[in-house]
Amino acid sequence: MWDQPYLETCCRSALHRLCLSAQAGRPADVPDAPCLKRMAGMGLALQRDDGRFVISATGTTRHCSEILKRP
Template sequence: MDVVEWNEPYLETCCRSALHRLTLVGMVGRPAGLKDGPCLERLRGMGLAAQRPDGRYELTEEGVARHRSEILRRAG
């Protein structure tokens, strides 16, 4: 039996929700200062989101991949 090793940092439920919201807003981005601000900062620190010069957060390519592997996988 093959053992699959999980090597990605754990995302709390609130941060998974913030990651999903970033996919929903698309290019518009999420503004800073919202209730999920700490999660957006954590996602930024993990390289899953980036803060633009206008202060809004958007997904990085890594964030898109993590959303696909962690959020969409659970939905299916």
């Protein structure tokens, strides 16, 4: 049974970009900022004190299962 909230295509893409950005993070003023904020609300991303978004441990797990299709 599927027990995770659905991610729109735009949010899946933003999650992948967030993973690629690693610790540099993504700025809050990029076009995918609404997705980053939505993912932060879901616990998949964290917003640092400098305003940049980074992937959380939960986001990394979700990225592996949904984007990379790895268990």
